[in-house]
Amino acid sequence: xxxxxxxxxxxxxxxxxxxxxxxxxxxxxxxxxxxxxxxxxxxxxxxxxxxxxxxxxxxxxxxxxxxxxxxxxxxxxxxxxxxxxxxxxxxxxxxxxxxxxxxxxxxxxxxxxxxxxxxxxxxxxxxxxxxxxxxxxxxxxxxxxxxxxxxxxxxxxxxxxxxxxxxxxxxxxxxxxxxxxxxxxxxxxxxxxxxxxxxxxxxxxxxxxxxxxxxxxxxxxxxxxxxxxxxxxxxxxxxxxxxxxxxxxxxxxxxxxxxxxxxxxxxxxxxxxxxxxxxxxxxxxxxxxxxxxxxxxxxxxxxxxxxxxxxxxxxxxxxxxxxxxxxxxxxxxxxxxxxxxxxxxxxxxxxxxxxxxxxxxxxxxxxxxxxxxxxxxxxxxxxxxxxxxxxxxxxxxxxxxxxxxxxxxxxxxxxxxxxxxxxxxxxxxxxxxxxxxxxxxxxxxxxxxxxxxxxxxxxxxxxxxxxxxxxxxxxxxxxxxxxxxxxx
Amino acid sequence: xxxxxxxxxxxxxxxxxxxxxxxxxxxxxxxxxxxxxxxxxxxxxxxxxxxxxxxxxxxxxxxxxxxxxxxxxxxxxxxxxxxxxxxxxxxxxxxxxxxxxxxxxxxxxxxxxxxxxxxxxxxxxxxxxxxxxxxxxxxxxxxxxxxxxxxxxxxxxxxxxxxxxxxxxxxxxxxxxxxxxxxxxxxxxxxxxxxxxxxxxxxxxxxxxxxxxxxxxxxxxxxxxxxxxxxxxxxxxxxxxxxxxxxxxxxxxxxxxxxxxxxxxxxxxxxxxxxxxxxxxxxxxxxxxxxxxxxxxxxxxxxxxxxxxxxxxxxxxxxxxxxxxxxxxxxxxxxxxxxxxxxxxxxxxxxxxxxxxxxxxxxxxxxxxxxxxxxxxxxxxxxxxxxxxxxxxxxxxxxxxxxxxxxxxxxxxxxxxxxxxxxxxxxxxxxxxxxxxxxxxxxxxxxxxxxxxxxxxxxxxxxxxxxxxxxxxxxxxxxxxxxxxxxx
Numbered sequence: 001x002x003x004x005x006x007x008x009x010x011x012x013x014x015x016x017x018x019x020x021x022x023x024x025x026x027x028x029x030x031x032x033x034x035x036x037x038x039x040x041x042x043x044x045x046x047x048x049x050x051x052x053x054x055x056x057x058x059x060x061x062x063x064x065x066x067x068x069x070x071x072x073x074x075x076x077x078x079x080x081x082x083x084x085x086x087x088x089x090x091x092x093x094x095x096x097x098x099x100x101x102x103x104x105x106x107x108x109x110x111x112x113x114x115x116x117x118x119x120x121x122x123x124x125x126x127x128x129x130x131x132x133x134x135x136x137x138x139x140x141x142x143x144x145x146x147x148x149x150x151x152x153x154x155x156x157x158x159x160x161x162x163x164x165x166x167x168x169x170x171x172x173x174x175x176x177x178x179x180x181x182x183x184x185x186x187x188x189x190x191x192x193x194x195x196x197x198x199x200x201x202x203x204x205x206x207x208x209x210x211x212x213x214x215x216x217x218x219x220x221x222x223x224x225x226x227x228x229x230x231x232x233x234x235x236x237x238x239x240x241x242x243x244x245x246x247x248x249x250x251x252x253x254x255x256x257x258x259x260x261x262x263x264x265x266x267x268x269x270x271x272x273x274x275x276x277x278x279x280x281x282x283x284x285x286x287x288x289x290x291x292x293x294x295x296x297x298x299x300x301x302x303x304x305x306x307x308x309x310x311x312x313x314x315x316x317x318x319x320x321x322x323x324x325x326x327x328x329x330x331x332x333x334x335x336x337x338x339x340x341x342x343x344x345x346x347x348x349x350x351x352x353x354x355x356x357x358x359x360x361x362x363x364x365x366x367x368x369x370x371x372x373x374x375x376x377x378x379x380x381x382x383x384x385x386x387x388x389x390x391x392x393x394x395x396x397x398x399x400x401x402x403x404x405x406x407x408x409x410x411x412x413x414x415x416x417x418x419x420x421x422x423x424x425x426x427x428x429x430x431x432x433x434x435x436x437x438x439x440x441x442x443x444x445x446x447x448x449x450x451x452x453x454x455x456x457x458x459x460x461x462x463x464x465x466x467x468x469x470x471x472x473x474x475x476x477x478x479x480x481x482x483x484x485x486x487x488x
Numbered sequence: 489x490x491x492x493x494x495x496x497x498x499x500x501x502x503x504x505x506x507x508x509x510x511x512x513x514x515x516x517x518x519x520x521x522x523x524x525x526x527x528x529x530x531x532x533x534x535x536x537x538x539x540x541x542x543x544x545x546x547x548x549x550x551x552x553x554x555x556x557x558x559x560x561x562x563x564x565x566x567x568x569x570x571x572x573x574x575x576x577x578x579x580x581x582x583x584x585x586x587x588x589x590x591x592x593x594x595x596x597x598x599x600x601x602x603x604x605x606x607x608x609x610x611x612x613x614x615x616x617x618x619x620x621x622x623x624x625x626x627x628x629x630x631x632x633x634x635x636x637x638x639x640x641x642x643x644x645x646x647x648x649x650x651x652x653x654x655x656x657x658x659x660x661x662x663x664x665x666x667x668x669x670x671x672x673x674x675x676x677x678x679x680x681x682x683x684x685x686x687x688x689x690x691x692x693x694x695x696x697x698x699x700x701x702x703x704x705x706x707x708x709x710x711x712x713x714x715x716x717x718x719x720x721x722x723x724x725x726x727x728x729x730x731x732x733x734x735x736x737x738x739x740x741x742x743x744x745x746x747x748x749x750x751x752x753x754x755x756x757x758x759x760x761x762x763x764x765x766x767x768x769x770x771x772x773x774x775x776x777x778x779x780x781x782x783x784x785x786x787x788x789x790x791x792x793x794x795x796x797x798x799x800x801x802x803x804x805x806x807x808x809x810x811x812x813x814x815x816x817x818x819x820x821x822x823x824x825x826x827x828x829x830x831x832x833x834x835x836x837x838x839x840x841x842x843x844x845x846x847x848x849x850x851x852x853x854x855x856x857x858x859x860x861x862x863x864x865x866x867x868x869x870x871x872x873x874x875x876x877x878x879x880x881x882x883x884x885x886x887x888x889x890x891x892x893x894x895x896x897x898x899x900x901x902x903x904x905x906x907x908x909x910x911x912x913x914x915x916x917x918x919x920x921x922x923x924x925x926x927x928x929x930x931x932x933x934x935x936x937x938x939x940x941x942x943x944x945x946x947x948x949x950x951x952x953x954x955x956x957x958x959x960x961x962x963x964x965x966x967x968x969x970x971x972x973x974x975x976x
Contacts, residue, residue: 032612037566037597043612046557046627053558069534070541074649075563075601075632078525095591099601102585103636109525113563113587113601124520124531139534144563144631148591161562 008343009284017226021154021277028285028348030276031155040153040160044269047348048156050293051272052163056142058195059165059267062187063140068167071139073120076111081119084245095147097160113146118213118238118264121168122246129260131251132172136180140167156273157230157488164268170248170260174239177261181218181237184265188220188233191267196275197288197399198222199407200232201430203455203483208439211264215239221454221483222274223407227428229454229485230274233267273488279372279399285349286372288399289392295327296352296388297345301338306358313361317354317384324385346371351395352388370395372402411483417444417473420484424451430485434478436471444473445484453482496831497772505714509642509765516773516836518764519643528641528648532757535836536644538781539760540651544630546683547653547755550675551628556655559627561608564599569607572733583635585648601634606701606726606752609656610734617748620660620740624668628655644761645718645976652756658736658748662727665749669706669725672753676708676721679755684763685776685887686710687895688720689918691943691971696927699752703727709942709971710762711895715916717942717973718762721755761976767860767887773837774860776887777880783815784840784876785833789826794846801849805842805872812873834859839883840876860886899971905932905961908972912939918973922966924959932961933972941970 009027011020025031030048034041044052060070076099097113100106114120121139129137142165151158167184171177185202192198200220210217214236222232240259242248248260279286289295298321300314311332318330329350331341338355345353355367364381368391379387410429414420423431435441435453442453469478497515499508513519518536522529532540548558564587585601588594602608609627617625630653639646655672659665673690680686688708698705702724710720728747730736736748767774777783786809788802799820806818817838819829826843833841843855852869856879867875898917902908911919923929923941930941957966 032615034562035566035569035608035611037568037595038562038564038599041562041564043562044560046559049559050557052560069538071534071537072532072540072632072651074522074526074529074531075634076526076529076649078523080525081523097587097590097599099585099587100589102634103583103638105636105638107525111526111585120523123523127520144560146563146590148593150591150593161564163560 008347009282011282013225013280013282017277018154020282021273024276024280024285025155030272030285033153033155040149040151040158042153042155042159044163047293048272051275051287051291052269054291055191055195055267055271056165059187059191060142062190063167066183066187067136068138068140068169070141072141072143073114073117073124075114075143077114077117077120079110079112081123082112084119095149097146097148114143115145115147116264116266117141117143117145117166118168118242119246122242122248122262125168125170125262126243126246126248129170129248129250132253132258135172135250135260136169136176138167138169138180140165154273154488156269156276162268162270164266166266167264169263170243171262172250172252172258172260174261177239177263178237180263181216181235181265184263185218185220185233185235188235188265188267192220192222192232192271193400195288195290196271196278197396197403198232198274198278199400199404201407201411201455201483202459203457205234206439206442206453206456206482207437208442209453211236211238213238213241213245215241218458219455221485222278223410223429223485224274224277224488225406226277227410227486229430229487230270230277231454231487232271232274233265235265236263238262238264270488278403280349281372283343284347286399287349287351288396289351290396292349292351293327294329294345294348294350295392296321296354297329297331297341297350298354298356299331299338299341299345301355301357303358306361310356310358310361314356317356317366317381321385321388324389326385326388352391354388370398372398414484415472420445420451420472421449424484424486425449428486430454430483432481432483433472434469435480435482436474436476437479438471438474438476441471441473442482442484449486451484451486454485454487455483456480457483496835497770499770501713501768501770505765506642508770512764512768512773513643518760518773521641521643528637528639528646530641530643530647532651535781536760539763539775539779540757542779543679543683543755543759544653547675547679548630550678551655554671554675555624556626556628556657558629560629560631561602561605561612563602563631565602565605565608567598567600569611570600572607583637585634585636602631603633603635604752604754605629605631605633605654606656606730607734610730610736610750613656613658613750614731614734614736617658617736617738620738620746623660623738623748624657624664626655626657626668628653642761642976644757644764650756650758652754654752654754657751658731659750660738660740660746660748662749665727665751666725668751669704669723669753672751673706673708673721673723676723676753676755680708680710680720680759681888683776683778684759684766685884685891686720686762686766687888687892689895689899689943689971690947691945693722693943694927694930694941694970695925696930697941699724699726701726701729701733703729706946707943709973710766711898711917711973712762712765712976713894714765715898715974717918717975718758718765719942719975720759720762721753723753724751726750726752758976766891768837769860771831772835774887775837775839776884777839778884780837780839781815782817782833782836782838783880784809784842785817785819785829785838786842786844787819787826787829787833789843789845791846794849798844798846798849802844805844805854805869809873809876812877814873814876840879842876858883858886860890902972903960908933908939908960909937912972912974913937916974918942918971920969920971921960922957923968923970924962924964925967926959926962926964929959929961930970930972937974939972939974942973942975943971944968945971
């Protein structure tokens with residue numbers, strides 16, 4: 001353990017959110033910054049990579065249960081491929097890293113390090129699809145992508161290289177492709193809620209903020225404690241634009257040639273950033289039990305004369321927990337006192353701590369302490385694994401409830417420009433307002449307080465609330481409900 | 489299904505091994521070649537990627553059970569980092585792809601796309617290790633790497649980008665690091681044997697063919713049916729050279745500063761190539777059941793009047809197999825006849841086929857056919873899942889036995905240059921010969937028949953057989969037993 005860790009977290013989540021976040025990431029051993037000359041890149045340490053592995057395991061299971069197969073496409077994309085879909089190039093060109101020299105040769109055509117893979121995957125889908133019997137066709141890859149954005153590095157939120165999954169599918173009809181778009185959005189929502197204990201809002205991006213070439217870009221948005229929204233994952237219904245550009249056609253049951261409808265959808269390690277930001281506190285990392293690398297730490301507390309008994313008792317419990325499939329760490333280090341251990345495991349985000357002293361060993365009990373709020377309970381040795389599991393459920397419920405309360409309290413309505421600006425300025429969070437659909441109206445807000453329209457609801461009922469009303473900004477007819485927020 | 493598939497395999501494994509291999513890869517839907525301008529790259533299709541996922545799952549489980557944690561390091565490495573370990577640069581420089589332009593900027597320092605990650609991982613290990621209590625430290629990453637070799641593309645065997653895992657560890661002592669080197673070599677051997685049904689030979693690379701900077705490079709070598717050896721995975725004991733170059737020191741129990749010993753070890757998707765090459769035949773892909781995406785295909789055979797009964801019976805069996813965790817495909821397509829289906833599933837490498845006709849449905853039986861040799865058996869409906877599992881074991885045993893026979897028959901001894909050349913020229917395979925340890929003697933063989941020393945045994949007993957004898961090539965004192973072979 002390094003000396004820095006012993007110092008604990010010094011920044012305040014409430015007052016210096018950015019600095020606090022950077023400190024938690026560093027001191028909880030989640031990530032390091034990359035070497036000089038590589039600003040924007042991070043090294044993902046095992047404790048953070050394990051979070052990613054659990055997100056991956058959860059989501060990959062959902063994908064495979066619903067017909068998705070994984071594949072692997074080259075990390076490079078020829079410049080001419082990117083150009084073939086003009087919309088993509090306009091969207092991504094400034095952000096691409098290029099390989100022009102390799103080995104001893106200058107390449108004839110520059111190769112882009114993939115910023116996203118529609119332009120190389122779609123032509124292969126086109127080769128693989130011949131008949132309606134080949135549809136739906138669904139492939140996904142878990143890879144890293146590079147986007148050369150010149151912004152300040154924020155681990156997991158803003159990095160030039162990031163890990164993600166990108167799914168790409170082709171379907172016979174618009175309905176099938178739209179159902180696919182929604183299926184993946186549902187799975188992202190479920191992953192945020194069940195695994196990460198984070199409620200999210202579902203919606204569509206405004207027309208002018210869609211993925212280039214998409215018919216509709218849908219999103220799950222999570223509210224951070226500092227009042228900013230995070231785009232948690234996106235699922236795009238691409239219509240027929242990519243199928244037309246790359247010629248994905250199929251013969252239908254009447255042997256007629258038809259154009260396919262495609263989708264793409266992705267979730268990145270930004271989910272890790274949102275997870276850390278949402279639950280953690282001024283003592284360090286806080287994690288829901290389902291995703292925590294260590295779910296419970298057992299800390300035996302002894303004097304010289306009780307050591308043997310206490311340790312034996314603690315080891316027995318740790319064995320039982322492990323046998324039940326619980327990820328348990330027994331901290332029997334001699335060179336550290338219990339207080340130091342408590343602080344260290346709080347910093348590292350272990351959701352439940354078990355304290356065992358001579359009294360517990362004598363009485364056949366144990367003391368459980370919940371990481372999020374310090375609530376403690378004395379429990380029986382008997383059925384200890386079941387008891388611990390139920391405390392995991394309680395911890396999850398507390399974390400989810402706190403995040404949900406933050407979300408619920410921070411969706412407000414506004415009916416004028418002044419009200420939008422005032423409400424976001426004062427409270428942060430989301431402000432719902434009737435909107436005419438014109439980008440200029442968003443720009444007025446953006447220019448003044450850097451808030452934007454992060455989504456419009458997908459739910460028809462809510463979307464139509466404001467039909468017939470006036471746009472809060474320009475006074476023209478409103479056609480949608482816009483959610484304004486500052487965002488990451 | 490595309491028209492090409494209907495044609496079946498046209499090349500001969502025995503007479504045109506290279507063309508046959510390329511055809512199997514293409515027609516069994518394993519991989520496609522990358523776009524023009526990207527020679528050397530391939531697209532890994534779902535059926536091949538699933539092979540990689542199973543190799544990954546198996547090996548990752550072994551790693552995690554023995555103290556390894558996964559992490560993720562940037563895909564780029566600054567030129568100065570590569571240069572810091574001069575030996576690495578000499579080894580890899582000509583093979584590196586460079587990023588010098590990204591977004592709108594020319595980079596101040598070129599970034600290499602990682603050809604291997606010692607030079608970026610080791611400096612972080614150096615930061616993370618302070619005391620003997622931090623050792624051993626073991627990290628692994630599953631990533632792709634790029635080596636710009638200007639050779640003909642051979643999917644999974646020779647590609648400019650390939651998937652692999654690279655493990656990197658630091659230890660307090662030479663003994664610990666050597667034990668780690670052997671532990672990983674054991675796990676590679678086990679993976680080849682248990683999962684891929686391939687026996688391998690274990691050995692060390694000659695001094696002049698080690699990984700640059702390594703003290704010892706160990707290898708598992710697999711013999712292909714065309715008599716060439718494949719380097720299946722390598723495990724390097726790096727001594728203290730990387731720890732010295734990147735300053736990995738730790739304080740021991742007496743608070744003295746010590747230098748660490750490091751290892752690195754990797755297995756790539758070449759394992760997939762070796763797997764395909766070893767077991768497949770002129771009908772297409774052959775796979776051991778443990779790794780096959782579909783382990784068994786149920787083909788119902790009906791006439792109009794028996795269709796309903798046969799199908800219902802087949803579905804019941806398929807359900808039972810699925811419930812038992814067996815990966816089963818029920819091929820109930822109307823538009824294809826049984827003969828077509830048999831050919832298609834043979835091409836795609838399904839290890840066992842179950843045929844069910846009206847007789848089987850009436851008698852409560854099923855016919856099982858083994859993919860490798862067409863051996864068939866009538867079995868009872870009762871306990872069908874157990875029966876099928878035992879047939880999987882038989883198929884594995886057949887595949888392993890055939891590969892083992894090929895290996896055993898093709899390790900021969902030689903005592904002179906003429907004998908080495910003649911034996912390899914006539915039979916291929918491995919030729920063991922006493923060797924003085926001088927690279928020049930290997931060069932003499934290499935120049936004449938493109939065979940090289942692929943390994944010297946690690947086992948002391950065998951390694952010392954030839955002590956006191958003469959080098960088969962130059963006649964000087966022999967110090968090792970060299971295994972000569974042509975190689976992929």
